[in-house]
Amino acid sequence: MPKRILQPDWALPDNVGAAFTTRQFGNVAAHVNDDPAGVVLRRRRLIRELAIARPVAYLAxxxxxxxxxWPVIQTPSDGIIADQPGAACAVLTADCLPLLLCSRDGQQIAAVHAGWRGLASGILSRAVAQMPTSPAQLMLWIGPAICQNCFQVGDDVRDSFLTALGDVAVNRHFSADQDRWRADLPGLAEHQARVLGIASITQSGLCTSCRSDQFYSYRRHKDCGRFASIIWRKS
Structure with missing residues (x-):
């Protein structure tokens, strides 16, 4: 039986927790034509099952x-950083990248939602820049997202990353597919993180499209829910 809530294979400080939900837990997004009461109940159940002290901060x-x-949530925003005990941050995805960050001392945490647009425009670098911890002291987890084999894109996507990351990243993480391209979104995120100075990077290795039985995938089913990737400070 598939698990409803999973923990990343990611070594964290004792005072920090992280988890991600699956399709079996149910949709936790309020914007996908689901019953609002059902979404609220799932979010409350998630807090109870993870024993999180405060409500989880969800983003628009x-x-x-x-x-x-945290705790001031801008609308819209695609990343959130926190440094207070009890803070809990989440991003909702269904093919995009969920990126969780934590300082080695467990004082700083962050959650980032990065589709190709956000990654190319610098959402990850913006989040890292706003954290007071040196990038060398940060750890990054790259969660379940669409893999290169499943992610077919056009020239516009490749050109955006040429501008943002340069030839080396594009040549390494894009492969030709007739008149289209296959983009390695998790690999592009890791490349960008290493350029920023983050050395401790953990890839989940899970594809939302390949494993649409376990995760929501917008590319496979446009009318789908979202799963949550959460990081929180226990103390």
């Missing part, structure tokens, strides 16, 4: 490069 995600600082 719109593929921006705006980063909020």
């Amino acid at each position: 995600q719109q593929h921006t490069r705006i980063v909020s600082t």
Whole structure:
């Protein structure tokens, strides 16, 4: 039986927790034509099952490069950073990248939603820049997202990353597919993180499209829910 809530294979400080939900847990997004009462109940159940002390901060995600600082949530925003005990931050995805960040001392956490637009426009670099911790002291988890084999894109996407990351990243993480391209979104995120100075990077290795039985995938089913990736400070 598939698990409803999973924990990343990611070594974290004792005072920090992280988890991500699956399709079996149910949709936790309020913007996908689901019953609002059902979404609220699932969000409350998630807090109880993870024993999180405070309500989880969810974002109004719109593929921006705006980063909020907990507990003040800007609308819209696609990233959130926090440094207070009890803070809990989440992003909702269904093919886009969920990126969780934590400082080695467990004082700083962040959650970032990065589709190709957000990643190319610098949402990850903006979040890292707003964290007071040196990038060398940060750890990054790259959660379930669409893999290169499943992510077919046009020249516009490749050109955006040429501008943002340059030839080396594009040549390594794009492969030709007749008149289209296959883009390695998790690989592009890792490349950008290493350029920023983050050395400790953990890839989930899970594809939302390949595993649409386990995760929601917008590319496979446009009318779908979203799963949550959450990071929180226990103390």
